[in-house]
Amino acid sequence: MNLQQLRYVVATAEHRTMTDAARSLYIAQPALSRAIRDLERELGMTLFARSGRGVVVTAQGRRVVKLAKEALDAVHEIESLAGHGRSADTDLRIALTPSLEPALATRLLPAYAERNPAVRVHIVRCDGRDGVVSAVRDQRADLGLTDLPVPADLIGHPLERQEIVLVSPPGLDLPDTVPMARLTGMRLVLPKRGSARRREFDAMFAKYGVRPVTAAETDERGSSLAHVRAGLGSLLGYRGLTEQALRAGLVIRSLDPPVRRVIAIVHARRRLPLIVQDFLALAEGGSAA
Incomplete structure (x- = not known):
């Protein structure tokens, strides 16, 4: 048994599905399921029972979850004392x-x-x-x-809430406020596939029925702006990027409907x-x- 397994148990109990728990922990769902099974085998007890698409905490599992939370709190407090x-x-x-x-x-x-x-x-x-x-x-x-x-x-x-804006190289024929539908066919610099941020953007695209073209993939902000400066495509980012983007000679536009996080x-x-x-x-x- 280790602290990571205890964190996995607590997250699974709180989210009630392996998929949501794995997403919250930024790990693959099979890895989470395997870790839970290994812990159950080690303890000789069943912590979670399948229920439809989710899981329910067993009676023994509720006791383990309670103790796991207390153990994690104690570890955090010790680490705080150590400094x-x-x-x-x-x-x-x-x-x-x-x-x-x-x-x-x-x-x-x-x-x-x-x-x-x-x-x-x-x-x-x-x-x-x-x-x-x-x-x-x-x-x-x-x-x-x-x-x-x-x-x-x-x-x-x-x-606070921050608006997501479109950061583009100069010279693009776009209105000051860009309708979401205009993203279809637009070349975008996007986060890498499989990352949490990419999943969020893909969900937004699916919600509005738009299909942009992936111009480049990177999780580094500096690289993203460099790609836009080079004219590879536009970038979706927080309005907090405005000053940095304007210094680079880029153009900032709002989306319609507005998107905020x-x-x-x-x-x-x-x-x-x-x-x-x-x-x-x-x-x-x-x-x-």
Whole structure:
């Protein structure tokens, strides 16, 4: 038995389907099923029973889930006490993606620094939501700034809604607000297939019945903008990219209907140091729907 298996058990119990639990953990569904079966074999008990397309927690499973949550909470608290060789009272590490950094740097960080001048804030830059989740899970960051949803072992505090816009090279014959139908046949720089963000974009395309052409695939924001600058195609990204895109000579357009995502501050399910609690209180006090 290991901590990863305990996390898998808790996520499966919370989501009630292997598919949803695996998606929340950013792992393949067969890998999750195999890990649960291995744990059940090791313990000599059945934790989950099949029910239609989902699962239900057995009586023995409910007890294991309760103890697993307590064990994970205890591990997080011990790790917090250890501090990983740094001062938990003066250092605050925040993981985020470059596209969301303006939302933090222009409003929250100046206000937090004014209220907590002795705290050193370190930015951990990550490629995509998966990178932010990993940084928070691995204790390389106390907090993360990313879009929802996040895995069940993290807690998210909604901060604001950000609009998804179309970033294009200059010279394209497009209206200022681009109808969603115009994405059909348009060359787009997209996240890599199989990534959580790509699945979200594919779901959006399916919802509106559009079929863009994949010009390039990358999960790195810098590479995405470079592809657009090179004229390979357009890019769907948060409006927080606007300043960086405009400096590169690119054009920003809204979509019709508008598409927005909830941006949240996330952290592990553990007792948080006071400096982290102070940051959350400041963020929640000034958050906008």
